Amino acid sequence: MSSISSKLTTVKEQIAEACRKAGRSEHDVTLIAVSKTKSAAAVREAWEAGQRKFGESYVQEFLEKCEAPELSGLPLSWHFIGHLQSNKVRQIVDKVTMVHGIDKVSTAEELSKRAAQHNLTVDFLLEVNTSREASKYGLDPDSLLQAAEECFALPNVRLRGLMTIASYDSTAARREFSELRKMLEKIRQNAPEPAALTELSMGMSGDFEEAILEGATMIRIGTAIFGRRA
Ligand SMILES: *Cc1c(COP(=O)(O)O)cnc(C)c1O
Numbered sequence: 409m410s411s412i413s414s415k416l417t418t419v420k421e422q423i424a425e426a427c428r429k430a431g432r433s434e435h436d437v438t439l440i441a442v443s444k445t446k447s448a449a450a451v452r453e454a455w456e457a458g459q460r461k462f463g464e465s466y467v468q469e470f471l472e473k474c475e476a477p478e479l480s481g482l483p484l485s486w487h488f489i490g491h492l493q494s495n496k497v498r499q500i501v502d503k504v505t506m507v508h509g510i511d512k513v514s515t516a517e518e519l520s521k522r523a524a525q526h527n528l529t530v531d532f533l534l535e536v537n538t539s540r541e542a543s544k545y546g547l548d549p550d551s552l553l554q555a556a557e558e559c560f561a562l563p564n565v566r567l568r569g570l571m572t573i574a575s576y577d578s579t580a581a582r583r584e585f586s587e588l589r590k591m592l593e594k595i596r597q598n599a600p601e602p603a604a605l606t607e608l609s610m611g612m613s614g615d616f617e618e619a620i621l622e623g624a625t626m627i628r629i630g631t632a633i634f635g636r637r638a
Pocket of ligand 1: 442444465489490573612613614628629630631632
C-alpha cells in the first residue's frame with residue numbers, strides 16, 4: 409500500500425471511531441483532503457485510493473493543479489478553503505464546488521456577480537473567527553448574524569453554513585466548535601431557506617475528533633493524509 413493510501417485508510421478509521429463516540433453516522437461527515445503545497449501526483453494517488461474531494465488554499469497553486477495532466481478528466485471536486493480576496497474570485501468561480509473562506513459580505517457579493525456571469529449557483533460558507541485571535545481571518549462572531557442576513561439575499565450563491573479554524577489547544581478548540589454549531593443554529597432561525605444551512609466545516613489533522621463530537625459535517629485534513637508540508 410502506498411503511504412498516502414494507508415494514511416487515508418487510517419484517517420477514515422479514526423473518523424469512523426469519532427463518529428461512533430459521537431453517536432453519529434459516518435455518512436454525515438465529509439472528508440476533504442487538503443492538498444495545498446502537495447503535487448498533482450499526490451492528489452492522483454489519493455484519488456486512486458478513493459478520495460474525491462480536495463481542498464486548496466492558494467489561488468495560483470489551485471489553478472495550476474486544476475490543469476495538471478495527472479488529473480485531467482478525473483471526476484473530483486475542489487473546495488477552496490483559503491482566505492479568498494475579492495479580486496481573485498473571478499479566477500476560481502467556475503472551478504470550485506464550494507468556497508469555505510469568505511469573511512466579508514463584499515466578497516460574497518463578488519462571488520454572486522461572477523457566478524451569474526457563468527450562469528452558476530455556487531455554494532459557500534462564512535468563515536468565523538471563533539478563537540478571536542487577531543492573526544486569524546474570519547468574521548467577528550458579533551457581526552455574523554448581520555452578514556448572514558445580507559448573504560441570504562444574493563443571487564447565484566447559496567450560503568450553506570459556517571467554517572472555522574480553531575485554537576491550537578484542544579480544549580479551547582472543542583469549545584469553539586461548539587460555539588460555531590450554536591451560531592449556525594442561530595442564523596438558521598432567520599434564514600429564508602433553513603434546510604439549506606447544513607454545513608459546519610471544522611476540524612483539521614490535529615482536532616478533527618473534537619470537531620466531529622461537536623457536529624462537524626466537513627473536516628479538512630492535510631497533514632494526516634499527505635504528510636507534513638515543507
Ligand atoms: C492547511 C489547512 C487545513 C489542513 O490542515 P492540517 O493540519 O494539515 O490537516 C485545513 N483547513 C485550512 C483552512 C487550511 O488552510
